[in-house]
Amino acid sequence: MKIGIANDHTGIEMKQEITNYLESMGHEVVNYGTDEHQSTSYVIWGEKVANEVAAGNLDLGIAICGTGLGIGLVCNKVPGIRACICSEPYTARYSRLHNNCNMLTFGARVVGVEMAKMIVHEFVTTEFEGGRHAERVNQMMEVEKKHLK
Ligand code: RB5
Numbered sequence: 001m002k003i004g005i006a007n008d009h010t011g012i013e014m015k016q017e018i019t020n021y022l023e024s025m026g027h028e029v030v031n032y033g034t035d036e037h038q039s040t041s042y043v044i045w046g047e048k049v050a051n052e053v054a055a056g057n058l059d060l061g062i063a064i065c066g067t068g069l070g071i072g073l074v075c076n077k078v079p080g081i082r083a084c085i086c087s088e089p090y091t092a093r094y095s096r097l098h099n100n101c102n103m104l105t106f107g108a109r110v111v112g113v114e115m116a117k118m119i120v121h122e123f124v125t126t127e128f129e130g131g132r133h134a135e136r137v138n139q140m141m142e143v144e145k146k147h148l149k
Pocket of ligand 1: 008010042065066067068069070071
C-alpha cells in the first residue's frame with residue numbers, strides 16, 4: 001500500500017520508527033510531516049496528509065502529534081476523511097473493520113514505539129467488513145454532505 005505519514009514537532013522520532021516498520025512490511029511510505037524540532041502547528045501537517053488521502057492519492061494516512069487529538073481533529077475536518085484517534089490496537093482494528101477509517105492518528109507522548117507498532121499493524125492489516133457496516137458508513141458520510149451544503 002501507499003501510506004502517507006505526517007507529524008508535528010512532537011512526532012519526528014515516532015514517525016521515523018513507524019516509517020521503518022511500514023517499509024519492513026513492504027509498504028511505500030510518503031512523508032508529509034516536519035523534520036524540524038522547532039515548535040509548529042499540527043494543523044499544517046494533518047491537513048497535508050488528509051488532503052492526499054481524500055484525493056485518493058494514498059491508500060491510508062497516519063498522523064502523529066503529542067496526543068493524537070489535535071492532528072486527528074484536523075484530519076476529520078477534511079471531507080472524506082474518517083480518522084481514528086487511537087491509543088490501543090483493538091480500536092485501530094475495529095476502526096477498519098466497522099468504520100472503514102482511512103486515517104489513523106495517535107500521540108507520540110501517549111504511546112510508546114512498540115504499542116504504536118501494534119496499533120499501526122492492526123490498522124494496516126485489517127480490511128473493512130462491509131455489509132451492514134457499509135450502510136452505516138454511508139449514512140455517516142451523508143451527514144457530512146448535508147453539512148457541507
Ligand atoms: C504540542 O505541544 C501539542 O499541543 C500537539 O502536539 C498536540 O498534542 C495537540 O493536540
